[in-house]
Amino acid sequence: MDAQELLIWVRGAGLQIAAAVFVLGMSYRMLHLLLIGRKKSLAEARGSEWAGGLRTMWQRSFVLPKLSPRGRFTVVAGYLFHLGFFVTLFFLSQHIALFRAVFGFGWPALPRGVIDIAAVLSLGAMVALLAHRLVDPVKRLLSDYQDYLTWALSFLPLLTGFMLLREIAFEYVTLLTLHIASVELLLIAAPFTKLAHMFSTFISRWYNGAVMGFKGIRT
Amino acid sequence: MKEQETLEQRLGEQGVSRRAFLKFCAALATMMALPPSSASAIAAALAKAKRPSVIWLSFQECTGCTESLTRSHSPTLESLIFDMISLDYHHTLQAASGHAAEQARDEAMKAFYGKYLLLVDGSIPLKDGGVYSTIAGRTNLDMLEEAAKGAAAIVAVGSCAAFGGLPNAQPNPTGAVAVSDIVKDRPIVNISGCPPIPAVITGVLAHYLTFGELPALDELGRPKAFYGETIHDRCYRRPFYDQGKFAKTFDDEGARNGWCLYELGCKGPTTHNACATTKWNGGTSFPIESGHGCIGCSEPKFWDAGSFYTPLSAPAADVATVAQVSMVAGAGAAVAMGALDRVKKQKLQQSREKLTVEDLKGD
Amino acid sequence: MSTSLQRGIASFVGQIDGPIASFFTSCVHCGLCADSCLFYTETQDPKYTPIHKLEPLRRVWQQEYTFWGKLMKKAGLSKPVTDEELAEWEPLVYDSCTLCGRCSLACPVGNDIVYMVRKMREGMVASGHAPEGLKGATQRAIELGSPMGVNINTLRAQIKHAEKETGLTVPMDVEGADYMMVLSSAEVAEYNDIIGAVTRIFHQAGVSWTIASDGFEGTNSGIQIGSSDLAAELVGRIVRAAERLKVKYVISPECGHAYTALRWEGPNLIGRPYPFKVIHIIELLDQLRSEGRLKTDSVDETRMTFHDPCQMVRRGGMVEQPRNLLHMVAPNFVEMSDPGLQNWCCGGGGGVSANERANPLRTRAFNRKKAQLDEIDATTIVSACSNCRTMLLDGLEHNHMPHEVVGLTELIAEHLADDKEGKAP
Incomplete structure (x- = not known):
């Protein structure tokens, strides 16, 4: 299989496989979470579950409780990583072309300079987060192989994407193949690893907020 | 056959001055990215070169490659260079036809056994005994195998001969393959493109005449001198790509401003060819200058790489339908598994014994 | 049937619900909950990281509720939760967690960690891994009526004392009163000024209230040890008393877990909604204040x-x-x-x-x-x-x-x- 055939495969069959695993796995997992369900509380509500749930789904992205230096580091680096990841994923013109091809609609792109900065910050933050995971006692205790695997799976698309835009080290066709393949690995692993938090976090937040909302607690 | 004449003599007969000839050699050296000093070496070698016999076999093809070659029109030296060789068989260009034509081929093959150059355009069908393309009652496979035996080298002209091309595209009804899939024991140079650039064909021949061997090739058997870089690498619209400025439709502001055609499906970044530098129609332009993206015709399987108008970053296959089916399947699995979990929980609930204060007291 | 590992695991499986499954699915091991837990901040010992306290429960979730986990379990590749492990985790689940819920507010993915600790304790106590002190308190609550061993005689003595001090009558077992006051053990035993205090406040505000001789103890050790069965028995006493006296409201005392047990968990523990409402004493006082029924005439300059x-x-x-x-x-x-x-x-x-x-x-x-x-x-x-x-x-x-x-x-x-x-x- 030559470079072109490999590229065609990752853009075609490979992507179909990855999309199938991702969508099937994620829809299964998220719906399953909802179907496990919970007992409806018989206590008298003091507030609205939905108001609390929806508020927390949104609000928890921004709440910054007082933190220790290690906590602050995690929050700042975590934000940079996620922000950079989303900016590059959703606002690079080439990616929007992909979404337009799949979903039939697109949106305006951000200038390349912004994308570049976001990508570099995101990559830097990820390296810092990995280093922190290796030295911080709390994170070391909590970490298992999955944490390192998912780190690599998230890092590679960013790295290969960054290299691709500049044709660093390899030819375009090779880099494009690597980039798409790395995204496919990410998609395939996502439903079965902690990467599932990309969706489940909103279910978690809803439940958390619903319990608070039910009790009428203004968070 | 005037194979005993040298090129210089023949050029002289045609009224080409030595000055013009040297200019041609310098241009060749540049085109093939050879050092400027090699121009005189080329001139010296070419001047003395004997015209080798060339047999041109056309298989499953559209004659586009030949059309392209003939567009290397005179008075440019590309056409003259054809006088460097002795084209002994080419069923589109030769005057002879029928048995006479085939006889010419047989004679040339015998006379120059082991020395002739074999040029092939078109792919070779293998399915059903190769019946899908025959010449004088013989299959392409049969003819190729016979001709390859006595060839000093083979030049696969065009993407069909080089990689299988259009006939090889899914679902490949004729079982079409490339020359290199059949001939394994002869040096082969692939001059891919649909069609290939005429100057590249002539350039490779000149190189062979000059140095007596084929030029350095890439991993796909293409001369590095012409296929070493991508269209994207040498594209005059490249700065727009780097700035993220893309035309979104063929008639939008971006298209009028000459922005990058990536999102209109340009395959320039993954396509190796010399279009952006050599250009077409006597150096007039290349497709991107006309406002259309590269379709990647000099790469293997370019017909199977999705639509010419699908961006490289977009899927080359239908992902949306796959996703929709998967979502339904996933939801079904979740409902089934959710039901099983509920049964499990109910059973647990039924078999569960109440915790009493006695349980706290004693183990 | 006594407590056993098997019973504990079965309880874990039964306790895991949609929220818990989402929480474990979402955790990214960021360790931010550690910063919100005073047992971590004051010791800097990573084992006190809130989410780590749930590790055995997480493994049961993984083995029972996830596709790969089930597969691995069938193939015998997953590590089952052991009795030794639960014993090791007992101090983490009970000693280093006050169910304060601070971590649940800190988690960026929205995990309600304290919700899980509360549920995990159900399995811990069913497996026999609850602290002796808490077992004793629960046992006393069930058998004697109060974890601190106070009983109706203690209460009557305190009421007599309060009546003497205030010159007012403390209404006992008054059928048809609007409010039924519940107290905590500590209030009966130590902070008994509270009885006189509410008597005077309710007298001034004109609140119709009573104390039930058979449902005055609000403390609920069942909630703390994590046994819904025992918690239901304890809360059931208050519910029965309130229903007997046909009150409209039950007042939760100044006691945190009594409030949680009575207000939020109670109806779920007994399996039906209450025919009355539950109001915290502070909630009620603030309501009286806003209605102008609670008046003060002096202040305390103390900081x-x-x-x-x-x-x-x-x-x-x-x-x-x-x-x-x-x-x-x-x-x-x-x-x-x-x-x-x-x-x-x-x-x-x-x-x-x-x-x-x-x-x-x-x-x-x-x-x-x-x-x-x-x-x-x-x-x-x-x-x-x-x-x-x-x-x-x-x-x-x-x-x-x-x-x-x-x-x-x-x-x-x-x-x-x-x-x-x-x-x-």
């Missing part, structure tokens, strides 16, 4: 601060009410850092105070409260939870700190208007 009881504030939503009341009587009120929803636990909630084994750890955890108090120069700490009060007094004494600790209801009662004749000498 006071308020310790937010976790179950009442963070998990109960009453942030403003205690402050509204304090502003009536404490002009020099000053907030601690992290007031309200983010306040730090006293260190003894969630059954930790009943668990002697946890005492050294609890003492270390109190350093957080000490640091908070050191930042402000308040002389009096007001709270609204008798367990917090005991824990605060304990910690203050240990650290040789001079602060006074008072209950909010008693503080209000001290400054009641037009009630001079009833005031304690």
Whole structure:
């Protein structure tokens, strides 16, 4: 299989496989979470579950409780990583072309300079987060192989994407193949690893907020 | 056959001055990215070169490659260079036809056994005994195998001969393959493109005449001198790509401003060819200058790489339908598994014994 | 049937619901919950990271509720949860968690960690891995009627004392009263001024109320040890008394877990909605205040601060009410850092105070409260939870700190208007 055939495969069959695993796995997992369900509380509500749930789904992205230096580091680096990841994923013109091809609609792109900065910050933050995971006692205790695997799976698309835009080290066709393949690995692993938090976090937040909302607690 | 004449003599007969000839050699050296000093070496070698016999076999093809070659029109030296060789068989260009034509081929093959150059355009069908393309009652496979035996080298002209091309595209009804899939024991140079650039064909021949061997090739058997870089690498619209400025439709502001055609499906970044530098129609332009993206015709399987108008970053296959089916399947699995979990929980609930204060007291 | 590993695991499986499955699915091991837990901040020991306390429960979730986990279990590739492991985790689940819920507010993916600890305790107690102290307290609550061993005779003596002090009658077992007051063990045993205080306040406000001789104890050790069955029995006593007396409201005392048990868990424990409403004493007092039925005529110039009881504030939503009341009587009120929803636990909630084994750890955890108090120069700490009060007094004494600790209801009662004749000498 030559470079072109490999590229065609990752853009075609490979992507179909990855999309199938991702969508099937994620829809299964998220719906399953909802179907496990919970007992409806018989206590008298003091507030609205939905108001609390929806508020927390949104609000928890921004709440910054007082933190220790290690906590602050995690929050700042975590934000940079996620922000950079989303900016590059959703606002690079080439990616929007992909979404337009799949979903039939697109949106305006951000200038390349912004994308570049976001990508570099995101990559830097990820390296810092990995280093922190290796030295911080709390994170070391909590970490298992999955944490390192998912780190690599998230890092590679960013790295290969960054290299691709500049044709660093390899030819375009090779880099494009690597980039798409790395995204496919990410998609395939996502439903079965902690990467599932990309969706489940909103279910978690809803439940958390619903319990608070039910009790009428203004968070 | 005037194979005993040298090129210089023949050029002289045609009224080409030595000055013009040297200019041609310098241009060749540049085109093939050879050092400027090699121009005189080329001139010296070419001047003395004997015209080798060339047999041109056309298989499953559209004659586009030949059309392209003939567009290397005179008075440019590309056409003259054809006088460097002795084209002994080419069923589109030769005057002879029928048995006479085939006889010419047989004679040339015998006379120059082991020395002739074999040029092939078109792919070779293998399915059903190769019946899908025959010449004088013989299959392409049969003819190729016979001709390859006595060839000093083979030049696969065009993407069909080089990689299988259009006939090889899914679902490949004729079982079409490339020359290199059949001939394994002869040096082969692939001059891919649909069609290939005429100057590249002539350039490779000149190189062979000059140095007596084929030029350095890439991993796909293409001369590095012409296929070493991508269209994207040498594209005059490249700065727009780097700035993220893309035309979104063929008639939008971006298209009028000459922005990058990536999102209109340009395959320039993954396509190796010399279009952006050599250009077409006597150096007039290349497709991107006309406002259309590269379709990647000099790469293997370019017909199977999705639509010419699908961006490289977009899927080359239908992902949306796959996703929709998967979502339904996933939801079904979740409902089934959710039901099983509920049964499990109910059973647990039924078999569960109440915790009493006695349980706290004693183990 | 006695407790066993098998029973514990079965309980884990039964307890895992949609929220817990989502929480474990979402956790990214960021470790931010550690910063929100005073047992981690005061010890810097990573094992006190809240989500780590749930590791056995997480494994059961993985093995029973996830596709790969089930597959791995079938293939015999997953590590089953063992009795030794649960024994190792017992101190993490009971000694180093007061169910304060601070981590649940800190988690960026929205995991309600305390919700899981509460549910995990169901399996821990079913597997026989609950602390002795908490077992004893629960046993006393079931068998004697109170974890501290107080009974109706103790209460009658305290009521007699209060009636003498106030000159008012404390209504006992009055059928058809609007409100039924429930007390905590500690209020009957130690902080008995509360009885006189509510008697005077309700007298002034004209509240129709009563105490039930068969349902006065609000403390619920069943909630703390994590047994819904035992918690249901305890809360059932109050429900039966309230139904017998046909009251409209049951008043939860100044006791955090009593409130959680009665207000939020109770109907689910007994499996049906109440025919009455539950209101926290502070909620009621603030309501009386806003209706103009609670009047004070003096203030206390002392520099006071308020310790937010976790179950009442963070998990109960009453942030403003205690402050509204304090502003009536404490002009020099000053907030601690992290007031309200983010306040730090006293260190003894969630059954930790009943668990002697946890005492050294609890003492270390109190350093957080000490640091908070050191930042402000308040002389009096007001709270609204008798367990917090005991824990605060304990910690203050240990650290040789001079602060006074008072209950909010008693503080209000001290400054009641037009009630001079009833005031304690």
